[in-house]
Amino acid sequence: MESSARRAYCGHVLHSRNKDTIVARENACVIVESGLVREILDRLPEGFPPEAVVDCSDRLIIPGFCDLHTHAPQFLQRGLGMDLPLLDWLNVHTYPTEAAFADPAHARAIYTRFADELLRQGTLAVCPFPTLHEEASDILFCTLAERGLYAFCGKLNMDRNGPPGYIETTAASVASTARFLDTHPGSGNVRPCIVPRFTLTCTDTLLEALGGLAARYGVPVHSHVSESIEEIEAVRALFPHDPNGLSIFRRHGLAGRTPAIMAHCIFPDEETSRMLASMDIWAVHCPEATANIAAGGIMPVKQLLASGATLALGSDIGSGSRLSIASAIAATVRHSKLRRILFPEWDAVTFAEAFWMGTRSGGRLFGNVGAFEPGWAFNALVIDDGAMPMPQAGLTPVERLERFCYCGDDRWIRARYIQGEEIRVQTAFQDKPHTQKPQ
Ligand code: GUN
């Protein structure tokens, strides 16, 4: 399709207007020009050329999902070591897995599979953690760009507390990050960012230098903060003069100057809540990872939304095991109900709030992404729930959307569009027979 062409995508159109409202337009048409939404109409305009109509009939048309925190190399280690606490899991599984990305051929093979799996699961905008390796990070950046995904993508930094063979010197870390930023000015959908792993693996000297690069290049920063009780205690021992994890980033210019993407923020004190509400920070809730690594708490989503923080969702594989943001939406509601057992003063998160986090709220990091407003990118999924029986009285489009997030999977996603272009996904598994033929 010509990207400048005018197209109409017709079906039941749903998107978040704000955190409390999912707008549903039944049997409507999204008119798209040059990949951008122009308007949503109740019917096709007179004389609209039939060859420019994508008729999704009774299916749902929703914005593509936005995954603001995941780990591309950890695609390989999903579902492993899930009975370990965070810091042991990093040492036993994660650092050895990531160290193998020194081999560019390995990086290319795994990152290609990772990008395809993102698309298959309906994620069209992503912030993936890479590894320390400049070449592999480059490959990740280019692979996501080739697929057309929206992304912020950098090179990982860690100059302490890594194992021998998976650590870098402060000087090498800074130099290679600067080179990465020079190589990737980021004029397309994939743009560069700075990725200090977390404060336990970065010295003050490195953090300060990275803060300088963030300001000089005007790029966002992506990191982890306050993910588990054991990690918070270790950070407190290393940074005894900082009142909380987020203030370490702020002190070094890694939060508050350019946009920051901070995974977890599970235990915000008053000052952290104030910073989240007043600074350009996306606090990313990764419910599955939080449960798997036994963080010792659950992000107070309802409380943070009430205080005005900007929240998004992340799959956080491999501490999460699934790349599906639809299932992260369901887990956000589910986990908030568990949290309520301990904190009954806070209501559970609504489905509308969780859907907002996984689409429009996360999408704002990338610009006009995550909803179907005029002038926004038409990044969309077509959802077919025909595999589930429909009750006789029928369901509203919002109920059908909720049911997809809880019960559906990638087979329900019948099409994916980025700026109006259909993106085809390859299959994940080779079709191998499950039994061997007798010789
Ligand atoms: N904190 C620092 N690195 C990591 C990581 O790779 N995964 C998770 N879940 N937390 C981290």
Ligand code: FE
């Ligand atoms: Fe993570």
